[in-house]
Amino acid sequence: xxxxxxxxxxxxVKQRSGLVLSADKQYLVExxxxxxxxxxxxxxxxxLVQQLRGANAQALAVEVVEAMMTNESFFFRDRLPFEHFxxxxxxxLMVARAxxxxxxxxxxxxxxxxxPYSLAxxxxxxxxxxxxxxxxxLATDISNEVLEKxxxxxxxxxxxxxxxxxxxxxxxxxxxxxxxxxxxEIRAMVQYxxxxxxxxxxxxxxxxxxxxxxVLIYFDQQTKVGVLDxxxxxVDRDGYLLLGAAETVVGLTxxxxxxxxxxxxxAPNAGVCGAAPRLAAIAGGR
Amino acid sequence: xKTCLVVDDSSVIRKVARRILEGLExxxxxxxxxxxxxxxxxxxxPDAVLLDWNMPKMDGYExxxxxxxxxxxxxxxxxxxxxxxxxxxxxxxxxxxxNEYIMKPFDKEIVEAKFQEVGLL
Numbered sequence: 001x002x003x004x005x006x007x008x009x010x011x012x013v014k015q016r017s018g019l020v021l022s023a024d025k026q027y028l029v030e031x032x033x034x035x036x037x038x039x040x041x042x043x044x045x046x047x048l049v050q051q052l053r054g055a056n057a058q059a060l061a062v063e064v065v066e067a068m069m070t071n072e073s074f075f076f077r078d079r080l081p082f083e084h085f086x087x088x089x090x091x092x093l094m095v096a097r098a099x100x101x102x103x104x105x106x107x108x109x110x111x112x113x114x115x116p117y118s119l120a121x122x123x124x125x126x127x128x129x130x131x132x133x134x135x136x137x138l139a140t141d142i143s144n145e146v147l148e149k150x151x152x153x154x155x156x157x158x159x160x161x162x163x164x165x166x167x168x169x170x171x172x173x174x175x176x177x178x179x180x181x182x183x184x185e186i187r188a189m190v191q192y193x194x195x196x197x198x199x200x201x202x203x204x205x206x207x208x209x210x211x212x213x214x215v216l217i218y219f220d221q222q223t224k225v226g227v228l229d230x231x232x233x234x235v236d237r238d239g240y241l242l243l244g245a246a247e248t249v250v251g252l253t254x255x256x257x258x259x260x261x262x263x264x265x266x267a268p269n270a271g272v273c274g275a276a277p278r279l280a281a282i283a284g285g286r
Numbered sequence: 287x288k289t290c291l292v293v294d295d296s297s298v299i300r301k302v303a304r305r306i307l308e309g310l311e312x313x314x315x316x317x318x319x320x321x322x323x324x325x326x327x328x329x330x331x332p333d334a335v336l337l338d339w340n341m342p343k344m345d346g347y348e349x350x351x352x353x354x355x356x357x358x359x360x361x362x363x364x365x366x367x368x369x370x371x372x373x374x375x376x377x378x379x380x381x382x383x384x385n386e387y388i389m390k391p392f393d394k395e396i397v398e399a400k401f402q403e404v405g406l407l
Contacts, residue, residue: 079402162396
């Protein structure tokens with residue numbers, strides 16, 4: 001692969017997904033994209049780039065972008081966000097939304113489904129407390145391939161042992177040969193949809209909680225700011241945003257502020273978040 | 287420093303487990319079967335037990351039942367670590383007082399996650 005080829009691939013990936021590949025990531029690009037080239041019947045990366053430069057390369061470009069994504073995820077990853085969800089977010093929303101009894105949650109980089117399913121299991125285990133509530137979990141990701149896996153809800157023995165308590169495995173999964181499948185009931189609590197965070201957020205609706213974890217780290221400053229500002233417009237004033245352990249809003253946006261003593265949890269700043277006041281949002285049929 | 291008793295009839299598994307757990311700052315004792323493990327618990331009750339199921343003399347399940355009846359035997363966190371990976375075995379183990387369950391093969395990440403789960407880390 002020539003430096004020009006690498007430059008082309010970096011630009012393509014950045015433009016389509018926001019993912020920034022630094023100059024020293026050539027080895028990563030090679031290891032991820034060689035299989036894509038081979039699958040397309042191409043000899044190597046130079047041939048792949050040549051193909052991508054030509055017409056009708058749309059499907060191939062999508063494959064290239066998907067192959068460059070990091071999709072590592074586990075159940076209850078980092079634990080703390082899920083404690084915030086159980087102990088801070090849900091108790092506060094159940095007061096704030098007592099009249100509507102409706103809560104909307106968005107997992108903005110859901111990958112193979114562990115995050116939305118962890119939330120669904122939390123909700124399921126709250127039992128009678130949330131009976132009569134309508135709680136929607138929308139899970140999106142740029143990659144169709146990971147969403148297919150998420151929808152199937154089938155995980156390897158390794159995957160169900162990282163972060164998932166054994167009691168939950170027994171309660172919510174069925175053994176399927178060497179693998180484990182999450183129950184139809186939990187699966188039905190999550191709606192999956194392909195979505196690119198670089199796109200317009202209109203049409204997603206308003207949310208009470210947004211999980212956007214371990215994706216901003218891959219973006220440059222400008223892209224981070226853009227994503228956070230677009231999120232701010234669809235989080236209700238008394239809603240919440242959760243970021244990954246290595247991410248923050250500090251220095252990027254005034255729309256959110258860190259919640260004291262709740263690492264990774266952010267709340268909208270008054271007067272900045274939510275396109276319209278709460279009542280107007282309801283009248284607007286959210 | 288917290289103590290962990292590693293119970294497995296395979297010396298290779300004990301060695302692998304020891305290396306992982308020492309990396310997590312545990313002081314390790316070893317036993318080759320349930321009888322040896324009970325003996326070890328009588329002389330010094332550990333904070334944690336990493337427990338195989340199938341072993342000669344006394345298996346892990348019998349050991350766990352005996353341990354939970356011993357004075358102070360409800361204290362240690364017991365994490366099964368076995369090739370028995372079906373729901374029936376897991377349910378039996380939990381019913382007998384196991385705190386967590388690792389299905390072999392395992393690695394450092396799994397041991398760490400499970401020990402975190404039961405509050406040992």
